[in-house]
Amino acid sequence: MSRSERNPGSARRSGGRCLRTLDCSSTCRSRLAAFAASLLSALFVFAFPAAPAAAHDGCSDVTVVVDFGALAADPATGCAADPANGLDALAGAGFSVTEVASIRGMVCRIDELPESNCGAAPPAKEYWSYWRADSGDADWAYSPVGGADAHPEAGDVEGWVFGDGSTPPAIAPDDAAASTEGQGPDAEDEASFTWIIAVAALAVIAALVIWRMRRDRRA
Template identity: 80%
Template sequence: MGPLVSGASGSDTPDLAGRRPASPTIRRLAAFAAALLTALFVLPAAPAAANDGCLDVTVVVDFGALASEPETGCAEEPANGLDALVRAGFSVTEVASIRGMVCRIDELPESDCGGAPPAKEYWSYWRADAGDAEWSYSPVGGADAEPGAGDVEGWVFGDGAEPPAIAPGEAAETTEGLGPDAADKASFTWVIAVAALAVIVALVIWRARRNRHA
């Protein structure tokens, strides 16, 4: 009896243990599943990267002497000015005795929040409607404001004499964020991708089991 010769690559000839090699179809499905799984990890970041600035409410926080540069965030469909601060990624502590008056943003300044802050050291509230080039001091507090898509909100720590150091238009253009519908679209795309991956993996497993029992 001559020596055993292994079959050519891609054949269905069993090996010495009686196992059949994976068929080209299974290998292709497995490769496609791996590629789709890799794509899923970068998919959530794609909508934000595709947007040219904040498409909803831009929030600017100018810490004045407390920090070197203003910070910005994008708030999706906020209920009011204070909610916009939170949705944009900032923490907010209100004055205990005055509804809607901001005492601290991101835990600054380090002061007691029982009563109204000093007139020269408080968070002033500024607003700019969509398309406005200049800031306007808000006639209402953050709890009573109703910002809409395209508006820019500004908070400055100091004596209230100066608006945020960054212009409203510049803040909106340079702040990354999701628009009103982008988050829902991203979630829907994610669900579809996961479902497709599950079907492919199930098919690969079914074909592998079928070949083992053949």
Template identity: 40%
Template sequence: MAFAASVAFVTGAAPAAADPIETCTPTVGAIVAVDFGPFGGGVVRGCDTTPTTGYELLRDGGFTTEGTQHDGPGFICRIGNGAFNSGKQYPTPAKESCVLTPQAGAYWSYWIASPGQASWSYSPLGAMDRKPKAGDVDAWVFGATDVGGTTSRPAFTPDDVRAKGGAPDPSETPTDGPSVPVGKIDVPAAARWVTQQLHDGSHVVDEGSETPNYFLTTEAAYALAAAGGRSPALDKVVARLAAGTGEYAYAAGPKEAP
């Protein structure tokens, strides 16, 4: 019974039937695209006319998912869709056990684009925390990328997969992006943004939660280190991670597997 409960927690309920792709437009719903290329497939799209989170968009868009035993269903470890290989989920258990957090060299990275945005942005939030808006498009790509999402972007553009027909509301189109050339990263601005996401300046907390999200806190530490090396802000994050090592490594309790 304990094993069955564990599986139910990781995989979650079965996904709802996807909305027909044509019901999503630039002003209604959001599109999600998953690239099964590394597994011999192609890009499969899904539509959800009323998504509340990126996780719901993925699952209500017709995809099945599996999380890890360590991080729960919110960390997407496997993805499948009936349009590819009878819905088989990838990576297979032979390639990835999905017990612990996958290595950065082989995992499903999460990318987002708003209406009018011509290139992908690496999502700063997990799928359960992101709130898609009308006309948004999400993408999931398996492979390797760094913490800032500066490598291994999707091989397709947002316009290749976004909803067609109509036109996005100009008032919803972002106009205040970073003042740096295309392809460059405003590193100081990115570091400031990361720092602003820290609770008490030391850790990341999911919306509606009071406990630290150690995975995202670790990602924040990597980002701050990459942006400017050692700093008071980074030292505070590292100290919080050090204090919570046991809680992070043994999320189910000290007597359970890490």
């Protein structure tokens, strides 16, 4: 005779306990899944806000334009945070800079263009001219000083053009500033912090689910 046959009441109690355990496990898992889905939805909205909200986050520092002229198809823009001078702004905006060896502050190559040994001054018809626009200016002005001696401030727009120096950047200062919306170190730091929060929250959810499943198994 089996144990259940000897004690039918014990079997009923045991079976009921098992059913209650399975039912609780299923309910808890469903609740945890719903909670995880809700939290993930909230994190998605927080990490990826609607496009119109980002439209107010322009470059609050110095906008830099590089017009490669005949060397490349389109001008490129970037955002530099609190640069010490024009060359620092150019590098801070993400462009590589090589100076003329014999002339302090004179730019020879930007992003390795044009191909040159940079030993002497470039020809007058093929050099990097330097242009500037104060915050709110609609037009470019040829800079009377070199990049090493300029002191751009927040809101200013800097421009570099490869050619004979007679033509400013192909993109207007206000358009250049608008093109750098959402750029800059503040935006990058905010995005990194958002992802740290998201990853931490997911780790907590995973740990909670694993703990609950192990407890259900032991029960």
